[in-house]
Amino acid sequence: MTDASDSGTDLGHPAEAILDRDGLDALVGVLRRRGRTVIGPTLRDGAIVLDELDSADALPFGWGVELEAGQYRVRRREDGAAFAHSAGPQSWKSFLHPERVRQWTADRDPGGGVTAREETRRKVSYAFLGVRPCDLRAIRILDRVMSGGQYPDPVYLSRRTGAFLIAVECTEPGATCFCVSMGSGPAVDAGYDLALTEVVDDAGHRFWCRSGSEEGAAVLAELPRRGADDPTRTAAAEAVSAAADRMGRSMPPVDLRTLMRDSLEAERWDDVTARCLSCGNCTMVCPTCFCTTTEDVTDLTGDHAERWRRWDSCYDLDFSLLHGGPVRASARSRYRQWLTHKLGTWHDQFDSSGCVGCGRCIVWCPTGIDLTEEAHALHQEATRREGAP
Incomplete structure (x- = not known):
């Protein structure tokens, strides 16, 4: 599927390309072979949650959500889209800033003394697949809070440093979404290694993929792909623009x-x-x-x-x-x-x-x-x- 017409970066790697479902599955495989723990959305227990992915088959293809104040329900979609759902009950914060972390242990010695041991942090190399634009902004905010001050949080840094971020532009906002009001979506701007826009139309089911880092370009170069084309770019841009006009909520237009x-x-x-x-x-x-x-x-x-x-x-x-x-x-x-x-x-x-x-x-x-x-x-x-x- 690789097309020699792929545009390139200074490294000779593609800056953008079109992936199909096989390309998406190859993406998960490449990241796992690089030693990454791939986390992404999947359907479980009546909700779309974030969990470790063994392959792209675990993504919630054909599932969307219905949202309202105090209400959440998954529903079947007819188009088979993988990312046409809104934010679920979890965010990436659960992996970068875990709910519970043991800091140290202490044990009394037989002689009456006490031995304290600082918790050893397990090295983890994450790849986050399917990061919404709003959540991409949230990660940047957490970066400022947890690692931007005089006393950076070591647990956060150990999980965040080197994390590979695959953003997915939003084409299906929920009834409770208002990212436009906060300037955080539905398009992505920066802070990602790869960005995907899902397109499902008469020309097929595909993903317009762009690299945002050297590692992102290198990963993209390993995937089965074809060169980006104007019809797909246009369809992707129109879908994201339409999403901006379909926000379910808004903030008052004031400071x-x-x-x-x-x-x-x-x-x-x-x-x-x-x-x-x-x-x-x-x-x-x-x-x-x-x-x-x-x-x-x-x-x-x-x-x-x-x-x-x-x-x-x-x-x-x-x-x-x-x-x-x-x-x-x-x-x-x-x-x-x-x-x-x-x-x-x-x-x-x-x-x-x-x-x-x-x-x-x-x-x-x-x-x-x-x-x-x-x-x-x-x-x-x-x-x-x-x-x-």
């Missing part, structure tokens, strides 16, 4: 940072927190929430102890616990903290918004709270307040 800053005493907080369960689901599924806590555990004998780091949530009453009690004791203050940080004060810390518009927090909220609806309501309340005599 969200200013809106959050000026809405701290808004009445709307009472309305939303009357529905909020403070369960923390939104923080668990969010691809950029990063907070953790530590817990120490011992066995029944008291001779063995371990320290674990685990995800924490600002909805937890103990999250802001100080001597005398929690700083944010009410559900109102905890929801307000989450939303104003995500959309507002995140800029002060990390020079960007903490939201990428994936919509996971909307889908996986048990009561269907929609942060885009809340942002619109805060904007409307601010407009009324400004117009009041």
